[in-house]
Amino acid sequence: MKFTDRLWDSVESIWNGYLEHPFVTGLGDGTLDQGKFQHWLKQDYVYLVEYSRLMAIGAEKSPDLKTMSMFSEMLHGTLFGEMELHRGYAAEFGILEEELLLTEASAVNTAYTSYMLNHAQRGDAAAVAACLLACAWSYNYIGRSLSDKYPEQENNPYKQWVETYSGEDFTSLNGTAMTLLNKLAEGKPERELALLEEIVVKTSLYEYMFWDMCENQEEWPIKVGL
Numbered sequence: 165m166k167f168t169d170r171l172w173d174s175v176e177s178i179w180n181g182y183l184e185h186p187f188v189t190g191l192g193d194g195t196l197d198q199g200k201f202q203h204w205l206k207q208d209y210v211y212l213v214e215y216s217r218l219m220a221i222g223a224e225k226s227p228d229l230k231t232m233s234m235f236s237e238m239l240h241g242t243l244f245g246e247m248e249l250h251r252g253y254a255a256e257f258g259i260l261e262e263e264l265l266l267t268e269a270s271a272v273n274t275a276y277t278s279y280m281l282n283h284a285q286r287g288d289a290a291a292v293a294a295c296l297l298a299c300a301w302s303y304n305y306i307g308r309s310l311s312d313k314y315p316e317q318e319n320n321p322y323k324q325w326v327e328t329y330s331g332e333d334f335t336s337l338n339g340t341a342m343t344l345l346n347k348l349a350e351g352k353p354e355r356e357l358a359l360l361e362e363i364v365v366k367t368s369l370y371e372y373m374f375w376d377m378c379e380n381q382e383e384w385p386i387k388v389g390l
């Protein structure tokens with residue numbers, strides 16, 4: 165049994181909750197409020213900057229060249245593939261990239277990236293791969309589920325979103341993330357596997373909180389004007 169099969173059993177119920185989340189169903193059927201989507205766009209752009217740092221840490225901690233290439237492939241795919249989606253939508257809304265980058269990460273966003281960066285810095289390459297997995301895999305899972313459930317995308321303003329996350333490039337990026345973790349987890353003792361599993365479950369819960377944060381357009385509980 166692959167390590168990712170074991171992980172699937174622990175995250176399946178959380179991930180099925182994403183599919184029923186109003187933000188996610190709104191993306192699929194096109195009814196999502198544009199203000200909520202713009203909140204996602206800005207928060208996610210700065211999230212992806214931190215997420216990219218993780219892959220750079222993974223490359224640095226890689227035990228061999230092949231592993232390093234896989235982290236670097238994901239880094240490249242995120243910076244030049246996935247983030248093009250965000251830049252494209254921003255341009256449509258008349259939002260400049262500089263403006264996206266000035267977004268102050270919300271409380272949930274900060275907690276999520278800090279959690280991952282903490283584990284990535286303390287752990288080995290397997291811990292970094294565990295931090296990356298839920299993000300790539302769950303977006304691909306959501307993208308593919310939405311494209312199956314809502315095959316009629318012609319008039320959906322979020323069509324590009326569904327196409328990006330269900331498409332070939334992102335599916336392949338996710339395949340790399342899965343292969344990477346399966347390879348790095350090989351031969352590890354149960355004590356270490358349990359920690360990797362905890363990271364994947366916790367990041368899956370953070371993903372749920374990220375959807376909630378976007379649905380409710382949350383930032384921080386009190387505005388302090390930094």
Ligand SMILES: Cc1ncc(CO)c(N)n1
Pocket residue numbers: 208211212246298299300303371374
């Ligand atoms: C919060 C979040 N999780 C996962 C992805 C997929 O890379 C993303 N763009 N943002």
